Amino acid sequence: MDLLSDAIAAVRIGQPTSNRLRAGAEWCYRFAPYEGAGFHVLLRGTGWLIPSAGEPVPLGAGDAVLVPHGSAHTLSSRPDASGAVPFETATADPDGRTEFLCGKYRLSRARRHPVLASLPEVVHIPAQVGGASELRSAIDLLGTEVTTRRPGSSTVLTGLLDLLLVYLLRAWLAGNPGTGWPEALRDPPIAAALEALHANPEAPWRIEDLASRVGLSRATLSRRFTALTGHSPMAYLTWWRLTTAARLLQDTDLPLPAIATKVGYGSPFAFSHAFKRQFAVAPGTYRGGGPR
Structure with a gap:
């Protein structure tokens, strides 16, 4: 990725x-x-x-x-x-x-x-x-x-x-190789964690699965990931899932259930609830030209 x-x-x-x-x-x-x-x-x-x-x-x-x-x-x-x-x-x-x-x-x-x-x-x-x-x-x-x-x-x-x-x-x-995102992209385990979340946002990720994948303990991954990106791994995953969903709503005609599945939500209701919490509008309203 x-x-x-x-x-x-x-x-x-x-x-x-x-x-x-x-x-x-x-x-x-x-x-x-x-x-x-x-x-x-x-x-x-x-x-x-x-x-x-x-x-x-x-x-x-x-x-x-x-x-x-x-x-x-x-x-x-x-x-x-x-x-x-x-x-x-x-x-x-x-x-x-x-x-x-x-x-x-x-x-x-x-x-x-x-x-x-x-x-x-x-x-x-x-x-x-x-x-x-x-x-x-x-x-x-x-x-x-x-x-x-x-x-x-x-x-x-x-x-x-x-x-x-x-x-x-x-x-x-x-x-600008300093702290924050530039450093996160140069930190092999953190970059690998980001790549994994981006590549498969629909996967049922747990912090222990992600930590095992990149060769760090749960505590070390959480500490380094949060320090460099400003988000915990699971908070970033939620943000990326919903951001991906917003792009799919804008750029495709996929129905809401299909988008919910693509970004890791078990039901359209759970997806709609999470989307509205982040974007302050329902997915259908967003697709129809609501606030961006």
């Missing part, structure tokens, strides 16, 4: 979008809060990303930035957000020396995976970061595809945007 792919798939809604813009000598664009994650890649020139709270982040050519929680921010030619205009009103300057690629991923806040929730407000990946050759390649391909509409462009763009998100997250995780 691929935990990072699972984390992204669990929260995704719809297709990502992107566009490429060339700006003149002075520019300042405001981005409103958004339910999802935004990204920016500076293809040429220099600039600044100014978060709603915190210090401005200097950007150089080739730098990539992920705004994982969709918070308000500004892109500017100077470390100052004054005079910012909405990005939607931006007018391209064909002769501009600064060029950037901007986009958005629609992600459900209600289903946000803890590994994504643990990210800082701004994830800055400078161009000179070692080991990010895949990210550079994806940026080059994406920049070209956005400006040259060819047969199959929609499919190619979606795939490249997916790659960009994965590579941005990989680069951040590689550069």
Whole structure:
């Protein structure tokens, strides 16, 4: 199992979008809060990303930035957000020396995976970061595809945007090996426990079964798992089961009894009760477009 792919798939809604813009000598664009994650890649020139709270982040050519929680921010030619205009009103300057690629991923806040929730407000990946050759390649391909509409462009763009998100997250995780989720993914027994729960959420897991599978005592597994992920193993299993169910309700036409079985509940009633406790709406209401 691929935990990072699972984390992204669990929260995704719809297709990502992107566009490429060339700006003149002075520019300042405001981005409103958004339910999802935004990204920016500076293809040429220099600039600044100014978060709603915190210090401005200097950007150089080739730098990539992920705004994982969709918070308000500004892109500017100077470390100052004054005079910012909405990005939607931006007018391209064909002769501009600064060029950037901007986009958005629609992600459900209600289903946000803890590994994504643990990210800082701004994830800055400078161009000179070692080991990010895949990210550079994806940026080059994406920049070209956005400006040259060819047969199959929609499919190619979606795939490249997916790659960009994965590579941005990989680069951040590689550069931040501290405590919490980054460490959990590097701790072999804890990573194995997470993989087991993700691979078979429908299994009748008990803490002793999971501990035996990864070669730890029950107490050690519980202590390390909780310290690194913020959840006990069984609490995380419940969260993952219901998060998986929410994705199935959104993306499939499976009846409720089938979904209940797929995520480890013995009856539709037990499943509905647990789902409503976590999402504050019944499964049928959620599928019909209720609160996300």
